[in-house]
Amino acid sequence: MKKTIKATVAGLTGVLALTACTSAGGSESKDSLSVVAFSVMEAANEPVFEAFQDSDAGEDIEFAASYGASGDQSRAVVDGKDADYVHFSLETDVTRLVGEGLVAEDWKEATPTNGIATSSVVVFVVREGNPLGVDSWDDLAQDDIEIVTPNPGSSGAARWNILAAWAHIVGNGGTEDEAKEFVSQLLANTPALPASGREATSAFVEGDQDVLLSYENEAILAKQNGEAIDYVVPTDTLLIENPAAVTVDAKDGAEDFLEFVTSAEAQEIYAGFGFRPVAGVDGVELPEVEGANDPADPFPAPEQLFTIDGDFGGWGEAAEKFFADGEDGEPLGIIPTLIEESGADAQE
Incomplete structure (x- = not known):
């Protein structure tokens, strides 16, 4: 047993x-x-x-x-x-x-x-029963969806989340310009960026937003503690x-x-x-x-699982390209630039 x-x-x-x-x-x-x-x-x-x-x-x-x-x-x-x-x-x-x-x-x-x-994977945490029927990355780009994800300037969880969104576009044949447009839409739907993955979870369970981008284990822990949430493992996601x-x-x-x-x-x-x-x-x-979608088979394999090494050239390359903070006159990375343009409140 x-x-x-x-x-x-x-x-x-x-x-x-x-x-x-x-x-x-x-x-x-x-x-x-x-x-x-x-x-x-x-x-x-x-x-x-x-x-x-x-x-x-x-x-x-x-x-x-x-x-x-x-x-x-x-x-x-x-x-x-x-x-x-x-x-x-x-x-x-x-x-x-x-x-x-x-x-x-x-x-x-x-x-x-x-x-x-x-290790874990990036998932969508939704309200109990998934009232909006969110089941894919494309659903998150709708104008009537409000998202919670942490600040990639301080939080590792945020970086995994954002790169999972990027991989959804580029990993399925899209261009980098299309990925920028997609991530920009997600950020437009994200009014605030809590400082950490744990703070983002707390903000979601205490608030009324529609979707939390998170670690699968955070979703399971919240369910173990009786929170009225569900979670969706998208068909394509990123290995954490x-x-x-x-x-x-x-x-x-x-x-x-x-x-x-x-x-x-x-x-x-x-x-x-x-x-x-x-x-x-x-x-x-x-x-x-307990708390997994299927407790007896808690970790289903996504149809498409992206990895940092296989799809982004490793963290050394990904960190500079996507998250450079612009110190010492260096250009900002792609994601800080998109955050600045979105006007999201990046909390520290």
Whole structure:
């Protein structure tokens, strides 16, 4: 019989509200492992911490965890925030630390997953029953649709969402000009851009907008917590891969924790919170997942699954082309330019 794993959390007020800093498994101290992660990981990490502490390698380990928008968290580590283990939405948020000498250049070689700790896909979160019948990317470009997606200047989730929209056009034979036009229409339907993926989820469940662009796992977590929402996995979407690494001066236990996170046991726990198991981990027994569209088959394969490496040339190329911030006289990337033209309220 398949296992059923449920997110045992205390409602949206505590779970879907952004938490700047929390401690798990003990009080924050110089002996605690400092975990710096993007906001979406908060609920799922608690049982992963506990499972690691139940292992031989983790029996004496305490955790001090901090959560926030991925880009903000990465920049905070550069500015001196204590970090032994980092888990971000985007590869570029890790490579920023590599460039500062805070993470080893060969960080991807530390795991059998090429540095990836969690994965998901971009989905459409809709109101319960999907009253507008949203089921495709083209539906989001209608004039009467209002969308929530986070700010790509601070949030990794936002970058995945926007590139999934771009891939829908270019990956199906459209031109880049047509993709710009499509993304511009989505932004025109997006009056505000919350700072993080978690803040975007909170804004949607507390508001009256029609569609939230989000991680599949965020939609599943919201349903596990009783929110009146549904979600749609579009026929074409983008694979989300979230990297993790230890810092060069990490405390004892950080490397053991990274190894545990990319083990079958941890991947099964993450799956219970809606994360798709990461390629490269053997022996994962997929649980039934409460809140999934089909708990017994929670992670259906989209008809067309785009990837950053296969369709965008990797994050090194995609970040510069799409998200360059225009510092030092360099031109803005495609997406910041479109956001400026749209007049959307980019929150920080």
